Amino acid sequence: DQQVKQNSPSLSVQEGRISILNCDYTNSMFDYFLWYKKYPAEGPTFLISISSIKDKNEDGRFTVFLNKSAKHLSLHIVPSQPGDSAVYFCAASEKETSGSRLTFGEGTQLTVNP
Amino acid sequence: SAVISQKPSRDICQRGTSLTIQCQVDSQVTMMFWYRQQPGQSLTLIATANQGSEATYESGFVIDKFPISRPNLTFSTLTVSNMSPEDSSIYLCSVEGGQGPKGSAFFGQGTRLTVV
Numbered sequence A: 001d002q003q004v005k006q007n008s009p010s011l012s013v014q015e016g017r018i019s020i021l022n023c024d025y026t027n028s029m030f031d032y033f034l035w036y037k038k039y040p041a042e043g044p045t046f047l048i049s050i051s052s053i054k055d056k057n058e059d060g061r062f063t064v065f066l067n068k069s070a071k072h073l074s075l076h077i078v079p080s081q082p083g084d085s086a087v088y089f090c091a092a093s094e095k096e097t098s099g100s101r102l103t104f105g106e107g108t109q110l111t112v113n114p
Numbered sequence B: 001s002a003v004i005s006q007k008p009s010r011d012i013c014q015r016g017t018s019l020t021i022q023c024q025v026d027s028q029v030t031m032m033f034w035y036r037q038q039p040g041q042s043l044t045l046i047a048t049a050n051q052g053s054e055a056t057y058e059s060g061f062v063i064d065k066f067p068i069s070r071p072n073l074t075f076s077t078l079t080v081s082n083m084s085p086e087d088s089s090i091y092l093c094s095v096e097g098g099q100g101p102k103g104s105a106f107f108g109q110g111t112r113l114t115v116v
Helices: none
Strands: A010-014 A019-025 A030-038 A045-051 A056-059 A062-067 A072-077 A086-094 A108-113 B004-007 B010-013 B019-025 B031-037 B043-050 B068-072 B075-080 B089-096 B105-107 B111-115
Touching: A010 A019, A019 A030, A019 A086, A019 A108, A030 A062, A045 A056, A045 A062, A045 A072, A045 B105, A072 A086, B004 B089, B019 B031, B019 B089, B019 B111, B031 B075, B043 B068, B043 B075, B075 B089
Parallel strands: A010 A108, B010 B111
Antiparallel strands: A019 A072, A030 A045, A030 A086, A056 A062, A062 A072, A086 A108, B004 B019, B019 B075, B031 B043, B031 B089, B068 B075, B089 B105, B089 B111
């Protein structure tokens, strides 16, 4: 039972354009959502997060949107840069859950072409 | 941010043997987490390791297969026991984000395990 799904295994965009990565979830108990970036041979690194009480959070070139009714979130990167090429994981945590017990999606490989 | 070191970074092991993965953190943390990423799949939480108590395992993971030690607040080990090719994965440890946003976590670089 995949509670967090990223249906696009890969995405390719041109440098300077917008990258949009999508994520869907099924567990209504999730109250916090995160995006992680992973380069080969490295562990995931935290990118940006959003609480379920918000519908948007922005940090520089990165914006995460949350649509609770649709159980959908997306990560927008604009403008995209070649250094953004990595695997992006969507993750979620439940209410009443302490620490960083996370449920991850399968990941989307983003390639930004110069 | 926490700095996490995992050893080994990769290994090739014979089926039926066991491998112990070490995770060292540069600061004291209450909880450490062990994840597995099978080829082409998402990261899956194996267990949560608290110092001074038994690890808490997620559904589908058992202590006999994945024994965990947590002797102090900066160190943990995960053993993959009686390995089979299906255990070939990347194993990652992580810790809470501390001063970071709720739910954020820091990850080690991972241990790439291949079982032949």
